[in-house]
Amino acid sequence: MTSNSLNTFGSVLTFAINLEDTARTFYESLSKKDEHPFSNEILKELTEGNRKRRELLERTRRESIVEMILERISGLDRTEYLVDISHPPNKVEANDLEVAIELERRIGKFYSDSANKTKFLPEVSRTLERIARNSGEREARLRSL
Secondary structure (H helix, E strand, C coil), X not given: CCCCECCEXXXXXXXXXXXXXXXXXXXXXXXXXXXXXXXXXXXXXXXHHHHHHHHHHHXXXXXXXXXXXXXEXXXXXXXXXXXXXXXXXXXXXXXXXXXXXXXXXXXXXXXHHHHHHCCCCXXXXXXXXXXHHHHHHHHHHHHCC
């Protein structure tokens, strides 16, 4: 087991919340650039979506605290789901759209994989699967730009 392993329900949800914060920050930073390949409307929708998903994850964690303590999870490695979104602030990057697409793809994969690993908690698994589908929709929307 490595330090990159997400081996408890709590670590999975904490990682998920951090992913939502990372994505929200990324989309907010794009909206502050002078020029970007996205419209501000889309960026605001993505940012708001990340905020709502974070709230849902926090509520899920609170409601599932007992199960969270008891259950172990294996086979999730956080490095599979991370995307390098660091680039100079206020500088438009030609690949901002590609980064956003990859971010949504990996976030969707994380939620889908996590949903499969948490089948022992049906409500949680359904919530994670719903977020995975939402990431797929967001990815498709970005690809259409």
